[in-house]
Amino acid sequence: MSHHLVEAIDVYYAYPDGHHALQGISFRISHGESVAVVGANGAGKSTLLMLLLGLMFPARGEVRVGDALVTRKTLPLVRKAMGMVLQDPDDQLFMPTVFDDVAFGPRNAGLDEREVARHAESALQAVGISHLRGRAPFKLSGGEKRAASIATVLSMLPDILVMDEPTAGLDPRARRMVKDLLRGFSHTKIIASHDLELVWELCERTLVLTQGTVAADGPTRQVLGDAALMERCGLEVPYGLRACPQCGFTPATGRPTANA
Amino acid sequence: MNNTSLHDMRRLEDLARLDTFVHRRHPVVKLLTTLAFLGVVVSFGRYEIGPLLPLVFYPVVVLSAAEIPAVPLLKRVLWAAPLILGVGVLNPLLEHGQVLVGGLALSRGWLTFLSLSLKSLLTVTAALLLIATTGMENVAAALRSLGVPRLFVLQLLLTYRYISVLGEEVERTLKAYALRAPGQHGVQRAAWGSMVGQLLLRTVDRAERVYQAMCLRGFAGEYHGGAGARISATDLAYGLSWGLFFAIARVYDIPALLGALTLGGWM
Structure with a gap:
């Protein structure tokens, strides 16, 4: 099975209160891509x-992960292939210690305790928080909590990492740490974020959603640089892509803009 | 609820991570010891206060050997006090008559109230000590290994977790209320209904997100605890020693025996 392929085909979804959240979304993400939403x-x-x-x-349409259509029956397969880091680390960390939280997934997979420890230690090392293994999650700082949340997912050895606002609520140093961490992963990544600087730095492809539809799907540089598109979708061109009004220099590209 | 009380709630989890002789004992042994203790305490009659007293030895020894600070533990015991008082306070009113204890005439109602309070104090303390020296996850794993049904254990574990989720939401809500109601002491009665409703909705929402996080990591209704270490000879000796003590305390009236011995010695 090709775990690394994620595909949405004409997906519709409406919440019970009648709000139409998605209205005909289609895209295909291939192995190794870093895609921002x-x-x-x-x-x-x-x-x-x-x-x-x-x-x-979905109310209509279908979602595929690898060869599997996402249904109740295929959930174990889908969730083995994809790991998701939730927006709020406090929702993700519910065990008494960081180690127990990171070991939660491998234990559910039925691994023996020695294997569980190996997976957990390796995930903790990958995010650089081995020293926090015995700490209570609620006592960690924002950046540490985020790193621990990522480790809880990495310990399950997913092919695809899905993240919802990975830098939300972090101070600049913790944000930098998370960015460096994510840059080091070779997984297929799907990152939903308002942090357009992060998107610019980490994702080569960007999907722009507006009112439940895909307004744009293309190279990040092109999508984020399209001021009209950004404006239409309630977003703003990141500062790094804006030309300095004085000298015309654009920090993200390192070049003066053509019309400066 | 302020930050301190939320911190207090999680103190038991912190204490469970200590590394002492009691903490190192196998969870199943500690669970069975606690159950035996509870069984012995509640088996005493409503007027038997004297024979109960030696059982105080158990929580005192465990508290000291496990290096558990007494004050936070007693605070938690006090949380159960309103319930005990609520149940027992009617005894002095409803139960008339007198009994002779050591030549002293005591009201039956007050005696049963005292007995109920002492039993509650001992049982609640023992249960809290079990959690503070073992951790709820290990207690759950021990229950499972003793064959307690999965759903019951899961319910217990999730309810325990829900307490901290509820605590966090209460803390946020009260903070938001206090910031917009300066000078007010507590929450106005008019706001109670909507506040409780909001709390319920928010905690259900939060609990659902935590549950989703569990499902995303392969949770399918069975809780898998940590390593199932084997029961060692020391664990067995620990359990059997306490078992022997509980049996002696149950069969013999130790204070009466000691009294007779002392008086006999003097006479």
Whole structure:
């Protein structure tokens, strides 16, 4: 099975209160891609991520992970292939120690305790928090909590990492740490974020959602640089892509803009 | 609820991570010891206060050997006090008559109230000590290994977790209320209904997100605890020693025996 392929085909979803969150979303993500999902609040980003992982199911259309259609029956297969880091680390960390939290997935997979320890230690090392293994999650700082959340997913050895706002609520140093961490992963990555600087640095492809539809799907440089598109979708061109009004220099490209 | 009380709630989890002789004992042994203790305590009659007293030895020894600070534990015991008082306070009113204890005439109602309070104090302390020296996850794993049904154990574990989720939401809500109601002491009665409703909705929402996080990591209704270490000879000796002590305390009236011995010695 090709675990690394994620595909949404004409997906619709409406919440019980009648709000149409997704209205005909289609895309295909291939092995090794880093794809950002951006959009204003309420554009449908989190709903889309939940549909990808089978936390909800489309009203119409289908979601595929590898060769498997995401249904109740295929959930174990889908969730083995995809790991999701939730927006709020406090929702993700519920065990008494960081180690127990990171070991939760491998234990559910039925591994023996020695294997569980090996997976957990390796995930803790990957995010650089081995020293926090015995700490209570609620006592960690924001950046440490985020790293621990990522480790809880890495310990399950997923092929695809899905993240909902990985830098939300972090101070600049912790944000930098998370970015460096994510840059080091070779997984296929799907990142929903309002942090367009992060998107610019980590994702080569960007999907822009607006009112439950895909407004744009293309190279990040092109999509984020399209001021009209950004404006239409309730977003803004990141500062790094804006030309200095004085000298015309654009920090992200390191070049003066053509019309400066 | 302020930050301190939320911190207090999680103190038991912190204490469970200590590394002492008691903490190192096998969870199943500690669970069975606690159950035996509870069984012995509640088996005493409503007027038997004297024979109960030697059982105080158990929580005192465990508290000291496990290096558990007494104050936070007693605070938690006090959380159960309103319930005990609520149940027992009617005894002095409803139960008339007197009994002779050591030549002293005591009201039956007050005696049963005292007996109920002492039993509650001992049982609640023992249960809290079990959690503070073992951790709820290990207690759950021990229950499973003793064959307690999965659903019951899961319910217990999730309810325990829900307490901290509820605590966090209460803390946030009260903070938001206090910031917009300066000078007010507590929450106005008019706001109670909507506040409780909001709390319920928010905690259900939060609990659902935590449950989703569990499902995403392969949770399918069975809780898998940590390593199932074998029961060692020391664990067995620990359990059997306490078992022997509980049996002696149940069969013999130790204070009466000691009294007779002492008086006999003097006479």
